[in-house]
Amino acid sequence: MNIIPRWAWQPVAIGVAIIAICGATRLSPSLPVTLLRHSHVLKNSNGTGFRDLNKNQRLDVYEDVHQPIEKRIQDLLRQMTLEEKAGMLFINGARINEDGSIEDKPGKGIFAFAPNAAKLLTEKKMNHFNLWAIPANPHTLAVWYNKMQQLAEASRLGIPITIASDPRSHFSNNIFAMQASGFSQWCEPLGLAAIGDPQLTRQFADMVRQEYLAVGIREALHPQVDLATEPRWPRISGTFGEDAQLSARMATAYILGFQGATLNAQGVATMTKHFSGGGPQREGLDPHFPFQRGQIYPGHNFKYHLIPFEAAFAAHTAGIMPYYGVPMGQTKEDVGFSYNKAIITDLLRHHYRYDGVVCTDWGLVTDAHLDTIVWPARAWGVEKLSIPERMQKIIDAGVDQFGGENNPEVVIQLVREGKVSERRIDSSVVRLLRQKFQLGLFDNPYVAEDKAATTVGRADFVAAGEASQRRAITLLKNDQKILPLKQSLKLYLQNIDPAVAARYGTVVNRPEDADLAIIRLQTPFYPVESNIPLAKMFHHGDLDFKGTQLDSILQLLHKVPTIVDIYLDRPAVIPEISQAAKGLLADFGASDAAVLDVIFGKFKPGGHLPIELPSSMDAVRAQKEDVPYDSKDPLYKFGFGLRYE
Structure with missing residues (x-):
């Protein structure tokens, strides 16, 4: 059975037909062209x-843009079936066909397993989706999005879809940063913290907001405001570092840039x-994986980690996502955050009086x-x-929405068996509808397909992103003020594109022939043994170079400046690399051109470390997981950063 109506592929023809039937002059001239x-x-x-939206030939309260939002919510809630309510409680990834169609076609690449959104909408009544892999052309993404909104519009009540995304506007090879696919590429959040300028962070968020809006992304599954107090944790690059006050300032600017002072039709939640x-x-x-050992607080510093969230609440963040981890010894039961009523209801809902959406x-569950x-x-x-028992416990804890799940039938079963009240479900549906x-999705969810490609990757957005990559670079060592370098030197390179470096000097193939070497490195990692492929991609383990890899680096550093x-x-x-290098810089997501611009003085380094660099792995193992900048005798302290004179 074909679940997709014929009109889904004929938007322009339909628009012409509507005008012909209704009479263009009789429709309000203020109606947007996209509508x-x-x-x-x-x-x-x-x-x-x-x-x-409900096709009853009259203006319902929930369809009336002049009615207060709370009245519109209650009118729609009264019309919804249990099945429709249950569907709202789920959000999952969706795959997008390269031609922008919404039929169920075989997927490609690492995210081929993602389900078909059209099937989830029609069969499961789901209307929240997040995107992983997207087409290279933003226009194609906009076409897909509009077709999905048309399909949603054809549903019984016409409830629009909400599209979400993890960060996709950073220069990064990190597993948690989605492929940019034409979006501007900024330094990573850790780099925004290294710059430490809330105004720039707000500019970043505002520009990315405009790119998201152009293709229909209306919910940002970010910012990540966890504190990087355990230096071995793989998710540090997505944070604003280990200082709570710095993270709070960045979080405030970030949320205001995406949402504005009040969330509205021009905002991204x-x-x-x-x-x-x-x-x-x-x-x-x-804790993505079974080898996790829980979150621990040897420094009794649980409250310190709440500070950035308090800033997010003050900025009215639309949603909150708990993590997978188990806060060991902090509540009556050692269970993951979304299962933990003391965390979600007592702390988040009651203590902080947070009434936004909470999504796992x-x-x-599955x-x-x-x-x-x-x-x-x-x-x-x-x-x-069991799966029903897990869902019941999450709902009882106070969570509204299940991330990465497709089983609203379990919620329906729980209600019909009397284990969860429909009134409890309604409270979550109200938050999601709000x-x-x-x-503004109920009033006009559509985007201008012809403008998507001119907004995503707009020249000034790209230029601002590239400038951030340079500004975040942090100068750690400048022996005898060797930096910035003069041009026309003979350069030996490692992990740098020779074509890019040729703009600055003559590239040679042997260190012996060079005046100077320039190499790019990455923080080491050592994968945890696991049969889960994704686990091996996480940057776990020690933070130091070892054995022949370290020897090879040091041999070069001793052979040529x-x-x-x-x-x-x-x-x-x-420590060994720092001692032997003539100049040492840190970047937080930067192109070769960005790094070389700083090395050769076209752009001055402006960053300060948002994380300390420990002096040894013994110091790392001895520090407390919940306490910031507490390793013994750090090589470079939190906040360190030199300048060119």
Whole structure:
């Protein structure tokens, strides 16, 4: 059975037909062109156009843009079935066909397993989706988005979809940064913290907001305001570092840039994560995987990790995402955050009086089957519970939405069996509907397909992003003021594009022939043994170079004067390299051109370390997971950064 109506592929023709049937002059001249072009439910009421979303030929309260949002929510809630309510409680990834169509076609690449959004909408009543892989052409993404909104419009009540995304506007090879696909590429959040300028962070968020709006992304599954107090944790690059006050300032600017002072039709809702702070993982082992050992607080510093979230609440973040971890010894039961009523209801809902959307991280309930490999659900502390029991416990804890799950039928079962009240479900549906109304999705969810490519990757956005890469670079050592370098030197390179470096000097193939060497490194990592492929991609383990790899680097540094740039996605332990290098810089996501511009003085380094660099792995192991900048005798302290004179 074909679940997609014929009009889904004929938006322009439909728009013309609507105008012909309704009479273009009788519709309000203020109606947006995108609505006239794509909507098939436009009607007239006293000479004013409206969207007849439930197709009953009259203007309902929830369809009336002049009614208060709370009245619109209650009117729609009364019309919703239990099945429609349950569908709203789920958000999952969706794959996008390269031609922008919404049929169920085989997927490609690492995210081929992602489900088809059209099927989830029609069969499961789901209307929240997040995007991983996207087409290279923003126009194609906009076409897909509008077709999905048309399909949603054809549903019984016409509830629009909300599209979310993880960060996709950073120059990064980190697993948590989605492929940019034409978006401007800024330094990573850790780099924004290194710059330390809230105005720039707000500019970043505002520009990315405009790019997101152009293709229909209305919910940012970010910022990540966890504190990087455990230096081995793999998710540090997505944070603002280890200082709570710095992170709070960055979080405020970030949220205001995406949402504005009040969330509205020009805003992108932020989902701040991961409450109540995911940084202090025992030995840095991430709770995506069964080898995690819980979050620990040997420094009794639980409240310190709440400070950035308090800033997010003050900025009215639209959503909150708890992490997978288990806050060991902090509540009556050692269970993951989204299962933990003391965390979600007592702390978040009651203490902080937070009434926005709370969504679990992905995959807390259902095991993932990857070929012959089973990736267990992140149901830490409740592994023995059944799927319905897990869902009931999450709902009872106070969570609104299940990330990475497709099973609203379980919620329906829980209500019909009397284990969860429909009134409890309604409270979550109200929060989710409120966000859709605030974003203006009920009034006009469509985007201008012809403008997507001119907004995404706009020249001034790209230029600002590239400038941030340079500004975040942090100068750690400048022996005898060797930097900035003069041009026309003979350069030996490692991990740098020779074509880019040729703009600055003559590239030679042997160190012996060079006046100077320039090499780029990355913080080391050592994968944890696991049969889950994704686990091996996480940057776990020690932070120092070892054995032949270290020897090879040091041999070069002793053979020829060398400038070292190191990408810090975690704090590197590099005492020998620091001692032998003539110049040492740290970057937080930067192109070769950005790094070389700083090395040769076209741009001055402006960063200060948002994380300390420990002096040894012994110091790392001795520090407390929940306490900032506490390793013994750090090589470079938090906040360190030199300048060119």
